[in-house]
Amino acid sequence: MAAVRIRTVFVLSLLTFSLSLSKLAFSLTENEALLKVKSSFTNAEALDDWDSRSSPCVKRWAGIICFGGLITGLHLSDFGLSGTIDIEALQQLRALRTLSLKNNSFSGQIPAFNKLGALKLLLLSHNKFSGQIPNDFFSSMASLKKVWLSNNDFTGNIPVSLMSLPHLLELHLEGNQFSGHIPPLKKPTSVTSLDLSHNKLEGEIPDSFSKFSNESFLGNDRLCGKQLDRDCSSMVAESLPQPAVEEKKESANSDSHTKLAIGIGVLVVMGILIIAAFTGRKKDTDDDFSILEKETPNEMIPVRVRSIKKPAEGSTRRGLDSSRKGSSHGSKNGMGDLIMINDEKGAFGLPDLMKAAAEVLGNGGLGSAYKAVMTNGLSVVVKRMREMNKLGRDGFDVEMRRFGRIKHKNILAPLAYHYRKEEKLLVSEYVPKGSLLYVLHGDRGTCHADLNWPTRLKIIKGISSALGFLHSEYATYDLPHGNLKSSNVLLSENYEPLIIDYALDPLTNPNHAAQAMFAYKSPEYIQHQQISPKSDVYCLGIIILEIITGKFPSQYLTNGKGGTDVVQWVLQASSEQREQDLIDPEIANNTSSIDQMVQLLRIGATCIESSPVQRLDTREAIRRIEQILV
Numbered sequence: 001m002a003a004v005r006i007r008t009v010f011v012l013s014l015l016t017f018s019l020s021l022s023k024l025a026f027s028l029t030e031n032e033a034l035l036k037v038k039s040s041f042t043n044a045e046a047l048d049d050w051d052s053r054s055s056p057c058v059k060r061w062a063g064i065i066c067f068g069g070l071i072t073g074l075h076l077s078d079f080g081l082s083g084t085i086d087i088e089a090l091q092q093l094r095a096l097r098t099l100s101l102k103n104n105s106f107s108g109q110i111p112a113f114n115k116l117g118a119l120k121l122l123l124l125s126h127n128k129f130s131g132q133i134p135n136d137f138f139s140s141m142a143s144l145k146k147v148w149l150s151n152n153d154f155t156g157n158i159p160v161s162l163m164s165l166p167h168l169l170e171l172h173l174e175g176n177q178f179s180g181h182i183p184p185l186k187k188p189t190s191v192t193s194l195d196l197s198h199n200k201l202e203g204e205i206p207d208s209f210s211k212f213s214n215e216s217f218l219g220n221d222r223l224c225g226k227q228l229d230r231d232c233s234s235m236v237a238e239s240l241p242q243p244a245v246e247e248k249k250e251s252a253n254s255d256s257h258t259k260l261a262i263g264i265g266v267l268v269v270m271g272i273l274i275i276a277a278f279t280g281r282k283k284d285t286d287d288d289f290s291i292l293e294k295e296t297p298n299e300m301i302p303v304r305v306r307s308i309k310k311p312a313e314g315s316t317r318r319g320l321d322s323s324r325k326g327s328s329h330g331s332k333n334g335m336g337d338l339i340m341i342n343d344e345k346g347a348f349g350l351p352d353l354m355k356a357a358a359e360v361l362g363n364g365g366l367g368s369a370y371k372a373v374m375t376n377g378l379s380v381v382v383k384r385m386r387e388m389n390k391l392g393r394d395g396f397d398v399e400m401r402r403f404g405r406i407k408h409k410n411i412l413a414p415l416a417y418h419y420r421k422e423e424k425l426l427v428s429e430y431v432p433k434g435s436l437l438y439v440l441h442g443d444r445g446t447c448h449a450d451l452n453w454p455t456r457l458k459i460i461k462g463i464s465s466a467l468g469f470l471h472s473e474y475a476t477y478d479l480p481h482g483n484l485k486s487s488n489v490l491l492s493e494n495y496e497p498l499i500i501d502y503a504l505d506p507l508t509n510p511n512h513a514a515q516a517m518f519a520y521k522s523p524e525y526i527q528h529q530q531i532s533p534k535s536d537v538y539c540l541g542i543i544i545l546e547i548i549t550g551k552f553p554s555q556y557l558t559n560g561k562g563g564t565d566v567v568q569w570v571l572q573a574s575s576e577q578r579e580q581d582l583i584d585p586e587i588a589n590n591t592s593s594i595d596q597m598v599q600l601l602r603i604g605a606t607c608i609e610s611s612p613v614q615r616l617d618t619r620e621a622i623r624r625i626e627q628i629l630v
Helices: 002-020 029-040 232-239 246-248 252-295 316-327 350-355 395-406 436-442 454-473 510-516 522-528 533-549 566-575 591-607 620-628
Strands: 064-067 070-075 097-098 120-124 129-133 146-148 152-157 170-172 176-178 194-197 200-204 222-224 360-364 366-375 380-383 418-419 424-429 489-491 498-501
Touching: 064 436, 070 436, 129 366, 146 222, 176 454, 395 418, 395 620, 436 489, 436 533, 454 489, 454 498, 454 533, 454 591, 454 620, 522 533, 533 566, 591 620
Parallel strands: 070 097, 097 120, 120 146, 129 152, 146 170, 152 176, 170 194, 176 200, 200 222
Antiparallel strands: 064 070, 360 366, 366 380, 380 424, 418 424, 489 498
């Protein structure tokens, strides 16, 4: 009975987890959500082409930004809009990352944009928003990079949570009525653009703002610090009551007593300010930790996870069955069925994932992805894959353990997996900067500026090195990777590429693999239904051309509508010997490296030859790429 009870608790727990991930799956379509947003506006004539009979991405509705068929941006600046903003409808746009409502006539308290936790850009400048912003308003918006609230009528203190955003690059609050002291920046080195001018701020400018010029702080009469060449102690003295005119006639002795009293008053006030500053800093730190505490439910299933470290080759079936039995049926502690295959980031279990609210990252060809931040601070991505029944439990377990043993600086190895016949969960570490696809095409205002020629060459070399490793490690596979494309290349903080979704073809149902994996779009499969390791080389060629030209390849799209047909574009330019014209203008100004760029472009063109026989093999492609120097 105890075993049955534990099994029942586990099934119910897993069902709860699955429901929490998919609770929005049966809500509005993106078309319906956008039309609902439109209906909340007044003066929305500029959005007349938002028509339920068409597709926002195909027909390119006004203000809609799409990448890969997904709505990633809503840019409605200068549209003359007013009224309310339907946040619940915006929540249905799962891939929404940028929201710009600049130069409109929205008014009132700031809407609940903090429900859009995946936003990276929020621009609300030049509206009529007013009132105070709650101190913890931005706590759930850790992905934000750009926040522009300038030229509204906001009042009260600047929210501490705004200054604590971990990836903040640009902050503009000028032209409001913000008052009080400026909270310190959590990561001052990452912020590149700041403007707090023309508010009612007071006190000393924190040390974390030392790199910014006086222009960022002008128009705040009670603000002091070296940026404004305004001594804070003198401002305290000026704020004290001055002697009356009659007192000036008093004796020199009385005058000296007055000066002494003022001096003592200055010291007392300065002491109070110092104590308040230290107290404020401590409170800010406490607030950072309280965010996690708020997300922890009161009652959770206890968790004990068995970590599997580098199993010996040739493990017997009995050994596999024994280890699996220990984790799936649980123990008196109620352990969840989550198998750790790489515990370098620490061990965790299914209940730990259940403690964290899931944030939808998007739907890919192989499944849905969610971000979860666990109570120990580790951020992970959970992928739900429903079309992976090609192997049974034992075979699947062997492949997952093999993933756990991968050691390569450009390959992101999974941390854990969960097996069920209906679906599998694959858990990996969360990489904050995101995919190459997004950085190259969807974030041109921030990270794209860092994609100079040396960085792009570094990314290509890292991708090719990782592919070479997989072609050696999985040499017997037809598709050692199978799904290489820019959305499956993540970028670390220093732009080191990390490839994901590799070696999944043997696990995936054949019909689904042919629809979802990019290698199946190679010419040899389209024409002859054949695949080989050279299909991966074709995918590598597309990425090379994508990075050098800066164009989004139409080959990534299911219907082929949109983007640029980089294959035909490059082949035609090569035949006319005008490859230089194809290079992304943002790196073409590096004239000393144009020859190397053209050389790499030609390598990419050789990788996409329609005939696999004429196409480079992996080893030769890597050799040629490695020969290119910055």
